[in-house]
Amino acid sequence: MEFTLTKEQKALKEKARIFAINEILPVARKYDESEEFPLDVIKKAHELGLLNLSIPKKYGGPDLGILDACLVVEEISSACPGIATSIFDNNLGAEPIILGGNEEQKQRILSQLIKDYKLIAFATSEPTMGSDVAGMKCRAEKDGEDYLLNGTKFWVTNGGFADYIIIFATIDPQLKHKGICAFIVPTDSEGVKLGKQIPKLGQRASNTVAVVLKNVRVKKENVLAKPGRGFVLAMQTFAHTRPAIGAFAIGCARSAMEYSIDYAKKREAFGRTLNNYQAIQFKIAEMYKDIEAARLLTYKAAWEADQGLDNNLSSSIAKAFASDVAMKVTMEAIQIFGGYGYLRTYPVEKLFRDAKLYQIYEGTSEIQRIIISRFAMKRYEHAMPSLFKRDRK
């Protein structure tokens, strides 16, 4: 077992940290207030090779492993979770092509993302369903070798600015997961209508829109997954992208902890700075240990994916745990700041608002717990003999 990062990984983390401090931190509040999409920052990330992290070298990408990507994500998210979501949405959009695309699709789309700086989004969710992916209603109707798409996708991150969206749709909602297919849809296709930015609690620098599809023709070359294969592709994608949600949450929580330490060393109450009080010291200790545990779980989930192992369980554990840590740590950070924590003067109220999303997108915390409990109760092999089969002396 090896817990140290390689020289290359340390350098990558450092590069991402410098970018986060110089290019994101100074504009984080501005984008949160204006709810504008941080196109200039995303462009700079692209120029530095920090976008499209997992695209293979063959298509011009940096070909980073999922663990490497998590190192970058933690740094970027620690400066602004909303901008981080905007930057790394290309990873979510590209992953179904990396996992399920044919060679021609990979050559055509993945190399465009790198060479021509294109943005790609991902859409399973709809206004009437999010968790129940098999319950989607957006229709895909076969028309010769093409498909016609009709329906509405909702909550599409980066959707308002994306050049492509991976659209999941069904040939028949009654077929549930067996009917689901996936398509590469250029957003300038006839019949695609991109909605306006939906105002949000947090992560306001990320763009979230509805996408309406009216008789959108998808040519054969843009069919990514045939009926039945789409559901599996969506789940495989999540197993690869959920470790990064863990890393997002860790970055967010880490900054809330660091700000809390800074503040506790400065603020005086009853004649001493807050860091002298054990109640505050223990809050910091809780933050530190939880962040460390979340990071280890995230690294394990990422490492398993990089080894080609089934990381469905570990990625659910990492995402659920790290998201809860981000929520807890940001809430406690506000408590340490007292009244000032509640004001927009300091960044902890923003991190608190931003953190909430981790418990919701890419599978809610409840859905992760369903995956974990299903494993624990059905597949987990007990170490000890059954309670009811034990010989009693």
Ligand SMILES: Cc1cc2nc3c(=O)[nH]c(=O)nc-3n(C[C@H](O)[C@H](O)[C@H](O)COP(=O)(O)OP(=O)(O)OC[C@H]3O[C@@H](n4cnc5c(N)ncnc54)[C@H](O)[C@@H]3O)c2cc1C
């Ligand atoms: C800002 C933002 C960005 C997003 N970006 C994207 C994107 O880019 N692409 C995309 O496809 N989607 C995106 N989503 C959608 C997101 O994945 C869904 O919101 C999420 O999966 C939950 O679905 P829902 O909102 O429909 O809630 P519902 O599924 O209606 O769930 C409501 C509540 O019930 C709980 N629940 C549901 N089913 C069960 C169950 N069986 N047992 C116990 N509890 C249950 C849920 O955990 C939740 O607490 C985004 C969402 C947000 C808020």
